[in-house]
Amino acid sequence: MPLTEHLRELRNRLAVSVGAILAVTIVGLFFAKDIMDFLSDPLPICPEDSNTLNGERCAMLTQDGLTSPFATYFKVSLLVGVIVSSPIWLHQAWAFIAPGLHKNEKKYSRAVVVVGVPLFLTGAYFAYWLLPRAIPVLLGFSADEAQNLVSMDNMLDISVRLALAFGLSFELPLVLVLLNLGGIVSGKRMISWWRWMVVGIAIFAAAITPTDMMSMVALQVPVTGLYFIACGIAMLNDRRKRRRDPDAELDDDEASELDLTPSTIEPTERVSAGRGDDAGYTPRNGYDDAT
Known part of the structure; x- marks a missing residue:
């Protein structure tokens, strides 16, 4: 258009x-x-x-x-x-x-x-x-x-803000899986972040929830569990990619492993210049090797 x-x-x-x-x-x-x-x-x-x-x-x-x-x-x-x-x-x-x-x-x-x-x-x-x-x-x-x-405005405001905060927090595993499917981050790298992610989720839960411990735990536990589920899905996806293409995880400037095992060389075939120089020579389809 x-x-x-x-x-x-x-x-x-x-x-x-x-x-x-x-x-x-x-x-x-x-x-x-x-x-x-x-x-x-x-x-x-x-x-x-x-x-x-x-x-x-x-x-x-x-x-x-x-x-x-x-x-x-x-x-x-x-x-x-x-x-x-x-x-x-x-x-x-x-x-x-x-x-x-x-x-x-x-x-x-x-x-x-x-x-x-x-x-x-x-x-x-x-x-x-x-x-x-x-x-x-x-x-x-x-x-x-x-x-x-x-x-009533205050009740409406806190209800909508908490619903948005909790709803968007539950989208974290989806974002991580999409990053993995796009090849931006690997499952191994995601699981290596687990200490920082657990602390970050706890800080986020404490910031957006009321001051009691129960509210913080109510948000932190399910989001943390969803994070580890996303890591498991990403690692399974990485394993599937490796089976299809062993070099899929290599960087653009990284060389793949080369197979340096020597291969068997077959015997060379005799080449004749014409009929006269070899009495045992038999032409193929009526032509000698030169023609």
């Missing part, structure tokens, strides 16, 4: 994607309150005239200002629109990119979608499972006489 045709196709696919997001957002407006209740459910709500619930600290859910309820309502609906319509706009993005990919690149791209989406959803589920266990720990740092006020 010429450039103008590519731009026209991009415009059309963006229009379809935006239209799908807006359509689902409008439908999400009818369910926004139910979704807000679902997102705020991990927050322990205080009874009247009390700072504790079942012996633990609790909080009051608030929405500040006149425009805050509507803004949160629309924000939740838009979030639903982006998530629910993701199959449509992801398909539009794939349809725009796919014609420029080779056959093996298309295969890897499909594998990324098939494996990456369940990994991301698993991480998001871990985040939602963690919230009702982490929030009481965070509220436990409050002063004895303080009344905790948590806005």
Whole structure:
């Protein structure tokens, strides 16, 4: 296609994607309150005239200002629109990119979608499972006489940030396997990083999760396990490559091993200049060796 045709196709696919997001957002407006209740459910709500619930600290859910309820309502609906319509706009993005990919690149791209989406959803589920266990720990740092006020915007923000952080963390093994399939890093090199990776995952888990140890372990253990699974897949892939091509792992400036075993040389064949110089010479197909 010429450039103008590519731009026209991009415009059309963006229009379809935006239209799908807006359509689902409008439908999400009818369910926004139910979704807000679902997102705020991990927050322990205080009874009247009390700072504790079942012996633990609790909080009051608030929405500040006149425009805050509507803004949160629309924000939740838009979030639903982006998530629910993701199959449509992801398909539009794939349809725009796919014609420029080779056959093996298309295969890897499909594998990324098939494996990456369940990994991301698993991480998001871990985040939602963690919230009702982490929030009481965070509220436990409050002063004895303080009344905790948590806005709906704050609950929405922490829920989305944790879901994204956990979901993207669970994509780590997929990224490592893709690097191995692309020949950028070997499985042996990946497993040699295990000490640094374990420490790095622990630091990352401590940075993005609440301050309690349980939240950190809840993220560190599965991500570390997925890292070692990715190393195992990469090492199996390297073994498969070595069977197909023993020199596949050599650098461009590295020489392969040469087979220097001497080979058997067969006896030379007698060559005659013509009929007259050798009485026992028999012409082949009526011609001598010269002709």
